[in-house]
Amino acid sequence: MSKTPTPPRPTPSPALTRRGAATRARIIATAADLIHAHGAERTSLDDVMEAGGFSKSQLYHYFSDKNALVLEVIRFQTERVLAAQDPHLGTLDSLYALKRWRDALLAINAAGGTAGCPLGSLASEVSNDFETARLDCAAGFAKWSGLLELGFARMQARGEIGPFADPHTLGIAVLSAVQGGLLLAKTARSAEPLRVALDMAIAEVARHTTTGAA
Structure with missing residues (x-):
């Protein structure tokens, strides 16, 4: 840009x-x-x-111009990325459900030929030079991590993760792992980096599970 x-x-x-x-x-x-x-x-x-x-x-x-179209593409890709993860994100309420979401992400990545995240690719390209686009990408990521946060809050309400876990921090951490894994998977043309990143992220969430849930 x-x-x-x-x-x-x-x-x-x-x-x-x-x-x-x-x-x-x-x-x-x-x-x-x-x-x-x-x-x-x-x-x-x-x-x-x-x-x-x-x-x-x-x-x-x-x-009116290309920038106006790019902004709409960011919103479109945000909704498309989140819709592809339905219903797993919307029903996230347990470690088992989190693992099912992980499997769905790996399947989506494989079906797309390890082409990376449409939203992540846009963010890395436009964020330095187009402030409105950067803000829209940030809003898209916030919506994504917010859905994860809601899932972790449901897990906490059910007693599966302990009271000292922070759902907001977990949401950001897991999404960061997803984005890093997708970028490496795209570069390597292999799903292995994404699988490793997701498994490590889930292991971190599992560390916060209560004794009974574990």
């Missing part, structure tokens, strides 16, 4: 027609796939138009 000052948040546009909303969604999804494959810097608006069969007037009707 080229360096740019933080732009103001766009004024909400009037309600779209069903057809308009569908076209806008297709533009975002097309851009998301291209950016994940080639990076934001190497993906131009012309690339998006060519890949999706969109006209220039269509694209600029919904997005």
Whole structure:
């Protein structure tokens, strides 16, 4: 991404027609796939138009410039990444459920060809030069770690992890392990780093389990 000052948040546009909303969604999804494959810097608006069969007037009707589209891609990827983990994140309430979520993540990574995390890849590329994008990526990660935190809070309420464990800290730690594991898995073209990172993260959570739960 080229360096740019933080732009103001766009004024909400009037309600779209069903057809308009569908076209806008297709533009975002097309851009998301291209950016994940080639990076934001190497993906131009012309690339998006060519890949999706969109006209220039269509694209600029919904997005003022490339930065506006990138911001929507960040939100789209956040929701897509979290949706792929359903229902495991939403029902996280035990060490057993945490291990099932781990298995689901490994399966998702394998199905994607160890291509890394769409949100993590975006964050590493845009955070230095595009402040609004950095904030949106941070919000996406906060939403993800927040779901983990809620799961650990449920485990604590059930008495599976002790009262001195901090669900917020555990959520950040586990997500950090996920992101590091995904990056190494992408680089190595192997799921092994992600498996190791997840197992170590779960072992840390298990360290906080009560005697009865363990």
